[in-house]
Amino acid sequence: MSVDALLVQFLNGLAGASTLFLLAVGLSLIFGVTRIVNFAHGSFYMLGIYIAYSLTARIGGSVLGFWGSVVLAALAVGLLGVIVECLLLRRIYRAPELFQLLATFALVLIARDAALAIWGPEDLLGPRAPGLKGAVEILGRQFPQYDLALIFIGPAVLGALWWMLTRTRFGVLIRAATEDREMVGALGVNQAWLFTAVFGLGTLLAGLGGALQGPREPANLGLDLMGIGDAFVVVVVGGMGSIPGAFLAALIIAEIKALCIAIGTVHVFGFDFSFSKLTLVVEFLVMAVVLIWKPLGLLGKPSAASRNSSAVEAPLAPPDKAAKIFGYAVLVLLLLLPVVGQMFPYAVVLMIDILVAVLFAASLHFIMGPGGMHSFGHAAYFGLGAYGAGLLMKQFSMPMEAALGLGPLLAAAGALLFGWFCVRLSGVYLAMLTLAFAQIVWSIAFQWDEVTGGSNGIIGLWPAEWLNQKAAYYYLTLALTVGGVLFLWRVLLAPFGYALRAGRDSPLRADAIGINVFNYQWMAFVLAGTVCGVAGSLFAFSKGTIAPDVIHVGRSIDGLVMVLLGGVQTLAGPVVGAALFTWLQDAVAREFQYWRAALGVAILLLVMVFPLGVAGSVKRLLRRREVAA
Amino acid sequence: MLKLKDIHAYYGQAHILADVSLEVNAGEVVVLLGRNGAGKSTTMKSIIGLVKPAKGEVTFQGARIEQMAPYKIARLGLGYVPEERRIFTELTVLENLEVGRQAPRAGVPTWDWDKIARLFPNLGEMPQRPGGRMSGGEQQMLTIARTLMGNPACILLDEPSEGVAPVIVDQMAAAILELKSQGVAILLSEQNLHFAAEVADRAYIIEKGRIRFSGTMAELEADAEAQQQYLAV
Amino acid sequence: MSLLEVNGLTKAFGGVRAVSEVGFTVEAGEILALIGPNGAGKSTCFNMLNGQLRPDSGSIKLGGVSTIGLKPRRVWRMGVGRTFQITATFGSMTVRENVQMALLSHRGRLKNLWVRAREQYVAEADALLARVGMREQAERPCSVLAYGDLKRLELAVALANAPKLLLMDEPTAGMAPKERIELMALTADIVKSDSIGVLFTEHDMDVVFRHASRMIVLNRGQLIAGGVPAEVRANPEVQRIYLGSRH
Known part of the structure; x- marks a missing residue:
């Protein structure tokens, strides 16, 4: 590798940093002021590319037309942001953080299907920028003129934002609102418009980032989740709410990526190690390292305690008689299902999916609710359980029963390792680190062809003969799921579960009465990971095939949606949420091409109607009745 | 100037205020006394709109404000100084004041940096100091100064003497009397009867969300029974 | 040997000494008040005593055993209970x-x-x-x-x-005068019957003068006075920086 090549890669890195910065800075700005973690930020970025594509196709022939299209696309996306803020977000600023997340995730689903309906499923590459189509020669190598322009645009936007934040009244108000928005309102500032303006500006920047990316990358429907992943990483590495931090993080990540490409494949001790393959996970590795070293990101500052944390949780009580009877009744129905359901063989198949989802969601709830640790990467343990079972069976030729029993241990080991890092953090940072680990696990499963089968995954994972009948496998799944859920509940009512909640309610007090909060959270992480691994192993043998998508971020998000749908404050919440979500997804997906959008609308309605989750709202309704009676 | 009539307020299901009525006239310092949890802060918050009263009327300079957003109420010239200070720690003193700045208002004193610096000489010496690097007493002054920048006709002061050193309490008393002399009306909430006696003209006592006593400060000081019963002095 | 012996306790944040060379003792059955203006270093002092912060230098000995470097949960196991300025409960x-x-x-x-x-x-x-x-x-x-x-x-x-020692950070903040007196009277009873030592911070001088056996005064991180309440009350320096005209 020559110095010239390194220098050109360095310039590539700078161009990449500008793109990343523009993608992420709006997210940081919006979070800083509104405290909303906007999952739909990547969708605004995606819409920026699509809109710019359509505009440049019509008027992009001239220099003025091209740059006009870029600006117009950014403005259009910003306007869309303003509309979304006014219609939706205004109603949920006081809702618990996780519900806001759920609502913005619904927007992701809706935006994805809207783009599908308007622009279709094919990749669309926009025209190159007039006047910047060529390349310049740098040290004897060709470097695209457009990328050179990008290198300057990023810092220019940073400078403009910096000037606005420190030199204008609007900027001072934004910084004040970042700390205490209610107080800003009480001092005579119309914070509703301030929020709208900030959200509009943030989405405009995302749109600008997308529009500028048009000539370099085809518009496609996967950009939303990819974009939000990258944006989160940059924002978290830089420190939530810090704009210079976002720039610094974008620079570091982009340069390390460029360096990996420059190094390429190296031979070490007779092995070929491909650094360019690392680019898939390099940002997550950087994030993991940064968060372990600086838990608030590079330039992050501890934020004031949120003034609208979730509603106070009622003390946990063991189930009363009515609840127990109801539980037994449900269990009897479930036991009878294969007998009654012979006419509908599909019911048993769907029920297995639901039971697996229930166990998955219950294990996530265990750390999320009582543990107070919001994991965005719970699919990692599901996937480890599935791959653990699959590998034991295929690579070590174990019988299916042994593979099912031992597979979850891989998930336990993963949770033991990742948990040790994750529980050092809290809030969004913890969520992001769990996501990072899940992405790392995913990329290993995706790339380690020789062992995991790469993108093809592992096939031929069929249950042992006595479990071959769907009904038999159903009973096995039922037994493990019910056993697993009851075990988690028991633990929550035991001193261990109380200690876990103590650490969440008041770490200060917990520490002051001798509780080692770290240990309890860590062990809870491992317990949840193991149970989740059981769900993964069950899943593997119910499908017969596993592929890296069992670890995909989409599955982690599904888990979050299930828990939040059901209600995070009740034990029954994840069970109800998982059943409802799986059934809904199955029912809608078969009937309707735009099922994602339908699901998104359903989630939005649920968020507005049931702010405590379904089970939580029902419980509150019952209690009201009691009080009234 | 400011009038509350039969205000009821709830937090969730809890009935915090019941039938609260009180009045503040122009140029007057009125104190709302009561122990912790009696409803003082909630009364203040229902005036400025941070808590929406379920029933009742709040009138400020002739305008009904009980359903208005806090920022609209603040723009009518009603200033609010919260109990927990809530200054912006990342912003400098000048920037904190900038957030509170509003256009001059007819008939009430107009405030600018020079005037603030004269009222609170400590602040005058540290225009570029970030709020987070100030002492508790200085922060207490800044939170009042920030509200003054809105040129209020009336100020709600929520427990200015709570949790600060006695020597700062003296300075607070002096500042309140100075504001009064400039014609700013003040509604003060307090637990500290001595402090109230030093600055207030009239007093209300609130207990379990209801007004139990109303009278001049002199009447209250003579009424040992009311003091005993409601203030647990 | 005193129940709690503190010597030369020092802690700096970003070059500024929040607590500087502070030393005092607490005996069993005694209530010691720590007073001083906001930002004088009282909370920093407390947080070092229960292990939330590690001092830069100095010694803290509980019943003759050093607690430096121990986490709050370890300090608690040695018999130090704590109440917080803003209550911390589950x-x-x-x-x-x-x-x-x-x-x-x-x-x-x-x-x-x-x-x-x-x-x-x-x-x-x-x-x-x-x-x-x-x-x-x-x-x-x-x-x-x-x-x-x-x-x-x-x-x-x-x-x-x-516990052998109770650390109470503004135990009566936000309470009515009568409640304050009641809570501290309750504490005083417990101190006597169980022979516990108490160190508390407080802004209400009525509470301090009524219940403290001794008091110490902190200003800008340094101990400027100490003794029985009457002595401290008469100290002109303490009057100037803290007590003001009223006490």
Whole structure:
């Protein structure tokens, strides 16, 4: 590798940093002021590319037309942001953080299907920028003129934002609102418009980032989740709410990526190690390292305690008689299902999916609710359980029963390792680190062809003969799921579960009465990971095939949606949420091409109607009745 | 100037205020006394709109404000100084004041940096100091100064003497009397009867969300029974 | 040997000395008040005593044993209870469960995954609650308690491991005058009957002058006065920087 090549890669890195910065800075700005973690930020970025594509196709022939299209696309996306803020977000600023997340995730689903309906499923590459189509020669190598322009645009936007934040009244108000928005309102500032303006500006920047990316990358429907992943990483590495931090993080990540490409494949001790393959996970590795070293990101500052944390949780009580009877009744129905359901063989198949989802969601709830640790990467343990079972069976030729029993241990080991890092953090940072680990696990499963089968995954994972009948496998799944859920509940009512909640309610007090909060959270992480691994192993043998998508971020998000749908404050919440979500997804997906959008609308309605989750709202309704009676 | 009539307020299901009525006239310092949890802060918050009263009327300079957003109420010239200070720690003193700045208002004193610096000489010496690097007493002054920048006709002061050193309490008393002399009306909430006696003209006592006593400060000081019963002095 | 011996305690943040060369002792059965203006270093001092902060230099000895470098949970196990300026309790639990947590922790039974937590040490928890007058509220969710009751609950929790020393950070902040006197009278009774030492910070001089056996005054991180209340009250320096004209 020559110095010239390194220098050109360095310039590539700078161009990449500008793109990343523009993608992420709006997210940081919006979070800083509104405290909303906007999952739909990547969708605004995606819409920026699509809109710019359509505009440049019509008027992009001239220099003025091209740059006009870029600006117009950014403005259009910003306007869309303003509309979304006014219609939706205004109603949920006081809702618990996780519900806001759920609502913005619904927007992701809706935006994805809207783009599908308007622009279709094919990749669309926009025209190159007039006047910047060529390349310049740098040290004897060709470097695209457009990328050179990008290198300057990023810092220019940073400078403009910096000037606005420190030199204008609007900027001072934004910084004040970042700390205490209610107080800003009480001092005579119309914070509703301030929020709208900030959200509009943030989405405009995302749109600008997308529009500028048009000539370099085809518009496609996967950009939303990819974009939000990258944006989160940059924002978290830089420190939530810090704009210079976002720039610094974008620079570091982009340069390390460029360096990996420059190094390429190296031979070490007779092995070929491909650094360019690392680019898939390099940002997550950087994030993991940064968060372990600086838990608030590079330039992050501890934020004031949120003034609208979730509603106070009622003390946990063991189930009363009515609840127990109801539980037994449900269990009897479930036991009878294969007998009654012979006419509908599909019911048993769907029920297995639901039971697996229930166990998955219950294990996530265990750390999320009582543990107070919001994991965005719970699919990692599901996937480890599935791959653990699959590998034991295929690579070590174990019988299916042994593979099912031992597979979850891989998930336990993963949770033991990742948990040790994750529980050092809290809030969004913890969520992001769990996501990072899940992405790392995913990329290993995706790339380690020789062992995991790469993108093809592992096939031929069929249950042992006595479990071959769907009904038999159903009973096995039922037994493990019910056993697993009851075990988690028991633990929550035991001193261990109380200690876990103590650490969440008041770490200060917990520490002051001798509780080692770290240990309890860590062990809870491992317990949840193991149970989740059981769900993964069950899943593997119910499908017969596993592929890296069992670890995909989409599955982690599904888990979050299930828990939040059901209600995070009740034990029954994840069970109800998982059943409802799986059934809904199955029912809608078969009937309707735009099922994602339908699901998104359903989630939005649920968020507005049931702010405590379904089970939580029902419980509150019952209690009201009691009080009234 | 400011009038509350039969205000009821709830937090969730809890009935915090019941039938609260009180009045503040122009140029007057009125104190709302009561122990912790009696409803003082909630009364203040229902005036400025941070808590929406379920029933009742709040009138400020002739305008009904009980359903208005806090920022609209603040723009009518009603200033609010919260109990927990809530200054912006990342912003400098000048920037904190900038957030509170509003256009001059007819008939009430107009405030600018020079005037603030004269009222609170400590602040005058540290225009570029970030709020987070100030002492508790200085922060207490800044939170009042920030509200003054809105040129209020009336100020709600929520427990200015709570949790600060006695020597700062003296300075607070002096500042309140100075504001009064400039014609700013003040509604003060307090637990500290001595402090109230030093600055207030009239007093209300609130207990379990209801007004139990109303009278001049002199009447209250003579009424040992009311003091005993409601203030647990 | 004193119950608590502090010598040369120093802590700096970003080059600024928040606490500088502070030394004092607390004897068993004594109530020592620590007063001073906001930002004088009282909370920093407290946080070093219970292990939340590690001092830059100096020594802290509890019954002759150094506690430097120990985490709060270790300091607690050595017999130091703490109440906080802003009450810290477990909001999703009942009053009794809050006390049960301290008892379970004291007995080392928190790791249990199987027994019902709410059925453990009920009688002991209720006895502690009775001591602070909270027995009737044992079943109530902690989140609905009045502020004064939260303070009393914290006291019960702090007493759960039979501490030798209580650290109370502004124990009466936010309470009515009568409640303040009652809470400190209760504390004084416990101090006497159990022979505990108490160190507390407080802005209410009525409380301090009525209940403190001795007091020390901190200003800009340095100890500027100490002695029995009458002495400190008469100190012109203390009057100038802290007490003002009224006391």
